[in-house]
Amino acid sequence: MTSKQYKDLSIKEFTKAAEVYETDHAGVYNMCKKDYPDVLAELEKEPFDCLLDCGCGTAPMISLLHEKYPEKHYTGIDLTPKMIEAAKAKQLPGVEFVVGDCEHLPFEAECFDTVICCESFHHYPNPQDFFDSVYRVLKPNGRFILRDMTMNGAAVRWFCNNIEMPLAHMIGKGDVGIYGREDIQKMCDKAGLHMESFEKRGFCRLHCVIRKPETAPQTALTLGDVQETALIPLTIKANESRRPDHRIYDAKAVEIIEGLRIDTTQYDKFMSHEGVVARTILFDEELRKALKKYPDAVVVNIGCGFDDRFSRVDNGKVRWYNVDLPDSIAVRRKCFAQRDREFNIEGDLLSDTWTQDIPKGSVTIVIAEGLLMYFTEEQVKHLFSHIRDQFGKGYVLAELMHPMAAGNSKHHDTVKATKAQFHWGIADGREVELLCSGYKMLRETSFFEEMKKYTVAAKIGNLFFKKFNDRLAVYRFYRAEQGK
Ligand SMILES: C[S@@+](CC[C@H](N)C(=O)[O-])C[C@H]1O[C@@H](n2cnc3c(N)ncnc32)[C@H](O)[C@@H]1O
Structure with missing residues (x-):
């Protein structure tokens, strides 16, 4: 009819x-x-x-x-x-x-x-x-x-x-x-x-x-503005936050997704959802631990997209640098108000200039979440070396993907909906130590460790397929003359 x-x-x-x-x-x-x-x-x-x-x-x-x-x-x-x-x-x-x-x-x-x-x-x-x-x-x-x-x-x-x-x-x-x-x-x-x-x-x-939200939705923000892969964690964080029993809460993600007014169904599928929730919790926990030890640290969130971890882990002292490509940072500036001790830096992580405005000399904690799998091994090596040489001493919290998953972007439940492709994967986080001198892996945690709390499938995954899921690896790095 x-x-x-x-x-x-x-x-x-x-x-x-x-x-x-x-x-x-x-x-x-x-x-x-x-x-x-x-x-x-x-x-x-x-x-x-x-x-x-x-x-x-x-x-x-x-x-x-x-x-x-x-x-x-x-x-x-x-x-x-x-x-x-x-x-x-x-x-x-x-x-x-x-x-x-x-x-x-x-x-x-x-x-x-x-x-x-x-x-x-x-x-x-x-x-x-x-x-x-x-x-x-x-x-x-x-x-x-x-x-x-x-x-x-x-x-x-x-x-x-x-x-x-x-x-x-x-x-x-x-x-x-x-x-x-x-x-x-x-x-x-x-x-x-x-x-x-x-x-x-x-x-x-x-x-x-x-x-109806108090403030007009992100007026100038359109889908074309957004690096499409950033929509995956953003959508998932927004949807999870709206659940009455949410495991993570990200008010900013809800606000941005509502402002975009697009169909985001393809960016939120079960496996990705559980993975993003787990990694958010694991990265937050790891960072809180590190900030307890080094409350005055400089945190550098590389490939930050729309992440709002600063508001969740801020200890009142940390200096926080979000780094992403200029177009992403421009969009980020539209969505996030300026906050004390938080800075946005337009930079290409494959260049050698993105670090120039970030203070050196303190312990530096670098977050690389949902990022390295999109780079080639050469690019990862270059990036890790640059971090070590520029900051001298600190930690990298990195999301690692298994090579089998990295070879299968077109079967990934949400990334397949975008034009992005994975390139880099390693089966054991210690491979980074061989790839780049000055790095020592302290621990590696499969996302299943967190996911197993919520589903039986993840419990089984945690028993048999730990390494095949993405993992959070914590590395300590030091420049040779810096000492351990
Ligand atoms: C079951 S009555 C409900 C009336 C009242 N709201 C109540 O709770 O008792 C449904 C009403 O919706 C109206 N209606 C149906 N389609 C409509 C439309 N497109 N625009 C405005 N009213 C519509 C009908 O004419 C009807 O009066």
């Missing part, structure tokens, strides 16, 4: 329903009444002034609200003229009712601090248009409360959307689709909205609180 056919069907259904909608003979629509107390309770959690009810019907919600908070401003919109006629007949003073389509809300930008939508959303053939439209009319920091039907399990929802609803069309119902948490999350991401909570209440109710 076309969008117009769906909408015509809804109008037909609700033209009939309008007369009985708020009576005791409302039949199936009596179900909607169960939503009102929950929406009221949600609204009571914070003050509001200007509220829009999308798909308001005969305005049962606005009536309740108006009785309780008569001084607020209310607007109701509905596609079915008969519903709006019934709403207007209530003659609620100061309330505005409009016949219109919620997929294209006919209001000025940023004119409501609150938008509610109860049991209407499943009638919209273009749900993303509705989310985009809500984004436009909401004020910054405004709230959007969505109540609708849902079902647990993608298979059950598929059945409802593809079998049950088409059958219901035959008896004059205008239902189009019901959605799960991930569908709603994607719509929020694309619209630039932040999903604060998603609950399934009772048998089949979705109760979702969504917010």
Whole structure:
């Protein structure tokens, strides 16, 4: 069916329903009444002034609200003229009712601090248009409360959307689709909205609180700006942070991904997700340990992308240098505010100039996370030698990949979605000692060591395939005249 056919069907259904909608003979629509107390309770959690009810019907919600908070401003919109006629007949003073389509809300930008939508959303053939439209009319920091039907399990929802609803069309119902948490999350991401909570209440109710971020999304940031491989850890950190039981939290990643408004599904697959979470935890722990020993160290995060480790491990003393290619640093500057003791350096790690503005003489801790596998062995050797010669004394925390994985970029679950290719892998971290003098490996930890805490597959991996997963290796380095 076309969008117009769906909408015509809804109008037909609700033209009939309008007369009985708020009576005791409302039949199936009596179900909607169960939503009102929950929406009221949600609204009571914070003050509001200007509220829009999308798909308001005969305005049962606005009536309740108006009785309780008569001084607020209310607007109701509905596609079915008969519903709006019934709403207007209530003659609620100061309330505005409009016949219109919620997929294209006919209001000025940023004119409501609150938008509610109860049991209407499943009638919209273009749900993303509705989310985009809500984004436009909401004020910054405004709230959007969505109540609708849902079902647990993608298979059950598929059945409802593809079998049950088409059958219901035959008896004059205008239902189009019901959605799960991930569908709603994607719509929020694309619209630039932040999903604060998603609950399934009772048998089949979705109760979702969504917010328009206070600051405009990263205005000038587009996908073209971003080194695509940096999107993989960024997406994963954002998605992990949104989980109620998140293992790592990166508010900046959430903010940037929401600002980008792109489909990031291909950048977050199970293995990569678990790997990025594990490496974030392992690198953070290792760095905290090192900073306990050397609180005044200089930390240099090479190939930093959008990493925000500084905010997680800052001890109030460390001097922190993020190094990446000029275009990446330019984008980074747009996303991160200037912070004390943190500096961004535009530099090509394969040149000999990127270190010139970084202070020498202190213990230097270099982080190379998700980086070295994209270089050739020659380039890695050059980079390690340069670090040793320039900084004299310190540590390198490096992510290492196994040669088998390095030869298989095109089968990697997320990197295959980008144009990047792996080149360098080693089966044993000590090979670096042979590659470059002045380096001593202190320990090497397989990412499985962390991943095994969360899945059985990783427990098995940790028993049999430790070296085949990526590892975090810690090296001490010293320049010959520097001594150990
Ligand atoms: C089940 S009623 C819900 C009414 C009310 N929100 C409540 O909770 O009782 C669904 C309403 O959505 C309206 N509707 C369906 N598609 C719409 C659209 N594209 N734009 C605006 N309203 C729409 C219908 O006309 C109907 O009044």
